Amino acid sequence: MKLEEFINENLLYGRALIDLQVSKKGSNPLWTGFVSTNQGEFPAYIKKCRHLDGLCVEIISSLLGLMLNIPIPKPILVLVEPNHPQIFVNEPTFLFGSQMYDMPSFERFLIDCQLSDECILDYSDLHSIVAFDELIANSDRNNSNILYDGESYRFIDHEKAFLQSQDPRLPINEMDKIGNISDIVQHYKGENDVYIHKLMTKIKKTINDEMWATNCELLIQKTKNNQLLSDYNTILDRVRNFLIARQSVLAVLIEDAITPPQHPQQLDLIGGSNV
Template identity: 80%
Template sequence: MVLEEFIEEHLLYGRALIDLQVSKKGSNPLWTGFVSTNKGEFPAYIKKCHHNDGLCIEIISALLGLMLKIPIPKPILVLVEPGHPQIVVAKPTFLFGSQMYDMPSFERFLADHKLSDECLLDYPNLHSILAFDEFIANPDRNNSNILYDGESFRFIDHEKAFCSSQDPRSPINEINKISNISDIVQYYKGENEIYIHKLMLKIKKTITEEMWAPNCDSLIKKTKDNSILSEYNLILERVRNFLVARQSVLAILIENAIKPPLNHQQLNLLGG
């Protein structure tokens, strides 16, 4: 599929319908209800991002993930106009929307079934989501930002990715980091050298065959051509430069994230 067709298929444009419900999930103002889009009506989450670039970051992260076959709900540019009964805006405003699925959060699923988050390690495409989150420097893949119904996973909420203070060639900044899947891998399997070796083989294959910079570079260039997103071109260019720089060190960053840190004795042997 050519990129123009990919963006046309996966980025929806919509208008918030009435009778939305206020949701208490997450830290952003959030509503649930139906959105009338260019592809029909969809149940969706609609949120106000904390920062001006949040909407753009959410959209480009979702498109990148979908291009890399990560199960992310389709993003929706949701137009809200003054006078909407639930969402108060002073002028026509675009908010971020995400196609809604009837799935509980991973956190809720674990609590309801009295399971530990170790079961996430059975996810067949664990290597892909680990690589994706590290690629976009997502510091917040906590269990509330994962949906799971016992069979399928979906991954949501990428507003904190591509932080402007994040060095693209460095590990995710611990100041911003809340929780990541790499933490789960490290906790349960970090000292299992065979497991880590096999997982890294899959990750490196993914990076080489799917997550290569020209694909992502082309997607961002096409997104910049979108007339509605043109005001975010500076942000998109920053994201583009970030990905190009990060791709070359991605495998090292992931391996360091899923393995336990060197202990003091090892540091001393290395002259630390």
């Protein structure tokens, strides 16, 4: 599929319908209900992002993940008018929307089934989501930002990716981190050299075969040409530069994240490893 076709298929444009419900999930103002989009009506989550660049980061992260075959709900650029009965805005405003699925959070699933989060290690594409979260420096893949119904996973909420305070060549800042799947891997399997070797083999293949900076750059450039996102050009340039810099040390960062801290790889800040 050509890049333009991919974006047209996966980035939805919509208008918030009435009779939305206020949701208590998450820390952002959040509503659930139907959105009328260019591809029909969809049940969706609609949220006000906390940060000025949150809308753009959410859209870019979602599209990038979908391009890498990560199961992420389609992002929706949702227009809200000033007279909307549930969402109060002073002027026509774009909010971030996400296609809604009838799935509990991973956190709720674990409680209901009395399981530990170790069960996510059985996920067949574990290597892909670990690599993706490290690529975008997602500091908030806690169990509430994973949907799971016992069969399928969906990964949501990427507003904390690409933080301006994050050096793209360094590990995710522990002060920003709320929870990551790499932490689960480290806790249960970090000292299992055979497991880590096999997982890293898959991760390195994913990085080499799919996570080319040039592909990321093409996606961002195409989104940058979107007139509705024209105010975010500076942010898009920052994201582009971040991805290019981070890819050069990505495998080392991931291995450090999933292994115990007493045996870390040593990063060469010029862009490689000194091991």
